[in-house]
Amino acid sequence: MDMPDTVSAAEASASGFLDGDYDDAAGYYTPGTPLVDTKAPEGPIAERWQNRKFEARLVNPSNRRKLSIIIVGTGLAGASAAATLGEAGYNVKSFCYQDSPRRAHSIAAQGGINAAKNYKEDGDSVHRLFYDTVKGGDYRSRESNVYRLAEVSTNIIDQCVAQGVPFAREYGGLLDNRSFGGVQVSRTFYARGQTGQQLLIGAYQALERQVAAGTVSTYTRHEMLELITVDGKARGIIARDMVTGAVETHLADVVVLASGGYGNVFYLSTNAMGCNVTAAWRAHRKGAYMANPCYTQIHPTCIPVSGSHQSKLTLMSESLRNDGRIWVPKNQADCDKDPRDIPEEDRDYYLERIYPSFGNLVPRDIASRAAKNVCDEGRGVGPEVDGVRRGVYLDFSAAIERLGKKGITEKYDNLFDMYERITGENPFEVPMRIYPAVHYVMGGLWVDYDLQSTIPGLFVTGEANFSDHGANRLGASALMQGLADGYFVLPHTIRDYLADGPFEEITEDHPAVVEARESVKGRIDHFLSVNGTRSVDSYHRELGNIMWEYCGMERTETGLKKAIDLIRSLKDDFYRNVKVLGGAQTLNQSLEKAGRVADFFELGELMCIDALNRRESCGGHFRGESQTEDGEALRHDDEYAYVAAWEWAGEDSIPVLHKEDLVYTAIEMKQRSYK
Amino acid sequence: MSMNLTLKIWRQPDASSAGAMHTYQLADVSPDMSFLEMLDVLNEQLNDKGEDPIAFDHDCREGICGSCGLMINGDAHGPEVTTTCQLHMRSFKDGETITIEPWRADAFPVVKDLIVDRSAFDRIVQQGGYISVNTGSAPEAHSVPVPRDDALRAFNVATCIGCGACVAACPNGSASLFMGAKITHLGELPQGQPERDSRVVNMVAQHDHEGFGGCTNIGACTAACPKEIPLDVISQLNKDLRTAIRHGH
């Protein structure tokens, strides 16, 4: 790896590094040179994408077959890209760890997908979707990317409908829309509570069509364990065949990571069990910067934890907040009563009370923290876990009266079933109980306007990149981003890179390739040879507790510093004392988990450092030291209106911080207010 | 109120080795645990004892990805109409013996323990389980209204998660329900019409080629299906196949 791009203390203070009032993370990082995203074209924001598409060089159709692309991930971001690039005629290899591309975590998305179609004539437009997304992201996203996202959103709906995605329709046969989490227009398209499933199946089918056409080959039950870089460029991956255990080398001209988010660093989250950071983290260690890793979204509407056996948390789509009303008892004494026996006047509909204009539809971070606050006050409901009731009611009785049981069933049926299945309680009779849980990460690998990382030839799409949501993502915008990236953005930007081809031929015995392969084998051998006393899961659970406690809904300088110490010593212990049974040359689920947890330790530490550095509250990141008198988040645009992009500096070194200043030309920065 | 259970579980090191049932005792199972959390607890105990944990497929644990799937006391996904991951231990009794096996079907060979190879489903989809529309070539979404009832039926059958329970439950090992769901989903929509004939012909050919059996109208598939895909999708499949043949396919 090259020497990190650091700057001297004098340069650092000249570039504004040390002149703020605080440098909480001093000693935990080294200041680096600023980052500039050179790829975003100049000019009026509405013309930038058109210009970039025009400027991006073309690849002659007859040359495309000779250019090879590896895509890691078959979620919305990966499957859509693989299908589109296959259709264009490139030679695509698609990887996923599940047994079928259709099972990627995108399948679990419930609520919907946004698009600026303005079918409801309620004042929506590309500009409004852009504005809402930047505002929702608390002015911490890059405006040109967000504008492009809003711009291509409408094409997504056209494409999906043509593929046969069965979106909800009105009686006249036209598409239905609803309003969703934190916005005042109805722009969310949905397929009952299974939107992600239907969109992913559309993309999966398009992908399988290309498999039949011979342009895409799929590698299922394959886990990427290392990125291959040759002369500073991404040239392939090392993947383990999870059935035979074979460590395979796959070479290509360009690599795309669409490997999803890393919320499972918290152990308990709404992510699928296998979601991991390994693909992204391995790339980070090879030179790809990791941006804003501390930006985590905690979702307000999940089913509360029931006991220590809990392996994951289940989200109830926040579309439920359209019809459900959130409350807790006004009096602590009522908290263990049957909610139906608590009269109206003794209920505190706290979101409606504090935020009268948005009510139950305030953004996720506000709703989450408000729930935590009322529970911390001792007004939570449900079973006591460790002496606290962590739950609030989500009550449908008024909506059931208004829409009838049938109306509610049509809108939400599988969600109501799911809730009853898990808790044993029927939400048509008793209000649901909900509590916040980790759900999504806005942070991810840094990419430029072209979605290219700091490693040439490595592109990153979907939740795995940091690009569009700033410090907080609006509901129904991750599906939009995944499909925008995969169907409409990457296929244009990647061709500019591929136009440099044909690329130098690389063979499996190239020293850089051998080195990557041997390092993977070394790691596997290490995990299997420790033969200690603790299971991988027990470490993962402990790491998750540290993260939730100190790097969760509220973060403080002391807490974060403590977390970093705890993580470092837990990681040491893991490498000396983990117990992974079985062999390397076989299907071995403990071994798979060991590799993922090892990477989560390093990520967790970086998340804490990032959170420590950012002494402001913005979006999903709430620093206890930065709040208003009434406990609202307080941003500091003068000091922190930048993307924090972290460079790996080596095993025993502290990371290097590069800042990308956020400049807004099409929108004015405002303190967010939902009151 | 916790439970003590006797678990009889299929163990098989890999595809080419023979497998056998093994018996395990598990104490202190909470009724609020999911079935897979119960297996997690068993696996932690096995790991402590130095025994290889039991391999099983799972990912979302929300009943939507279709990864999980176990034969529980002879029923695909167990006693409730749901996926294995959404089954909770409150459906079982203290002192009960539970047998746990992988899907059994010629077209789904065992990979290890409770994991099977369902890639045949992907190959069936490759043979026409899609609408051919290249990215960027789609017309404006509102250009073709879809009657709400058709859209609803398409949606209801599109909810198939590809878990394979229908195949496991069928004495013939047929995948007709899975295939019928896809044929019906795409066939209900105007966009699906141009390829309607070739789709059904090619998918059925691949189905037979993979070694799935024929449908003899037993209905065990729909009874086992966690998404309650109705049996009439198989009638639709047969009807579409007849039509396609009449059209000369």
Ligand SMILES: Cc1cc2nc3c(=O)[nH]c(=O)nc-3n(C[C@H](O)[C@H](O)[C@H](O)COP(=O)(O)OP(=O)(O)OC[C@H]3O[C@@H](n4cnc5c(N)ncnc54)[C@H](O)[C@@H]3O)c2cc1C
């Ligand atoms: C329960 C839930 C509900 C949600 N609801 C909504 C919603 O209503 N609207 C919305 O907009 N967003 C929603 N989201 C967020 C959204 O679903 C995700 O952000 C989005 O689907 C991510 O898509 P992706 O393609 O980036 O990644 P994923 O879908 O997570 O796919 C990741 C892919 O990468 C592969 N992969 C990962 N690591 C490796 C590796 N090392 N080697 C090989 N392959 C690897 C996986 O196999 C998988 O194919 C929801 C999220 C959750 C958890």
Ligand code: SF4
């Ligand atoms: S039809 Fe039902 S049982 Fe068969 S694969 Fe689909 S969801 Fe599973």
Ligand code: FES
């Ligand atoms: S684990 Fe996804 S359906 Fe059961």
